[in-house]
Amino acid sequence: MSELEAQISRATIADAPALSRLSSALFPLGCPVTTKPEDLAEYIRQELTPQRFCAVLEDDRNVILVVTIADQLAGYALIADGSAPPHWELSAGFELRKFYIDAAYHGRGVANALMEKVLATAADGREGTFWLSVFSGNTRAISFYRKWGFRIAGTPNFLVGTDWQEDYLMVHETTSNAQEGVG
Numbered sequence: 001m002s003e004l005e006a007q008i009s010r011a012t013i014a015d016a017p018a019l020s021r022l023s024s025a026l027f028p029l030g031c032p033v034t035t036k037p038e039d040l041a042e043y044i045r046q047e048l049t050p051q052r053f054c055a056v057l058e059d060d061r062n063v064i065l066v067v068t069i070a071d072q073l074a075g076y077a078l079i080a081d082g083s084a085p086p087h088w089e090l091s092a093g094f095e096l097r098k099f100y101i102d103a104a105y106h107g108r109g110v111a112n113a114l115m116e117k118v119l120a121t122a123a124d125g126r127e128g129t130f131w132l133s134v135f136s137g138n139t140r141a142i143s144f145y146r147k148w149g150f151r152i153a154g155t156p157n158f159l160v161g162t163d164w165q166e167d168y169l170m171v172h173e174t175t176s177n178a179q180e181g182v183g
Contacts, residue, residue: 035165
C-alpha cells in the first residue's frame, strides 16, 4: 500500500461532508439489486447526511477512521461501542457499523490496512465481542471479513426504507475475551 501514500487517521467534524458523499455513493453497492431506488434514497436521506456524521463524531462512544490518498477520502470505518442487536446473546462489545472502501482502491491493500487499524483500535482497552452485519448476498465483503477472523453467528434483518433485507451477523472475539474460557 505504500505506493498509494495512504494515511489512516481519526475523522473530525470537518470530514462529515466527505463521509456523507462517499457513504451515499457506496451504500447501494452493498444492497440487493432488487432494493427499490426510493428505499435506498430514503435510507441515504435519513442516515448518511453530514449532520448524522457530525452527531456520530460528537459521540465519544464512536470512532471513525478515515483513509485518505492524495488528500481524497478513499474509505472509512465506524467503530461504535454498544450492545448487539436485540435477541442476540453476545457479550458486551462493540460494532463495526460501517466499513467502506471506494471501488477505485479495491484490490490495492487499502481495505487490509484499514481493517488492521480497525482491529488494533477496537482491541485497545476494550473487551467483548466485536460484531458487524453485512448483507447476506455480499459475498466479497463476507469473504473479506472471514479472512480477518469474523464468523457468521446469525441472520438478522436490516431495514432499508420499507425493504427488510437478510443480513449476516458476524462476530470476532477480542483476544482477552476469547481467552476467558481457557484454563
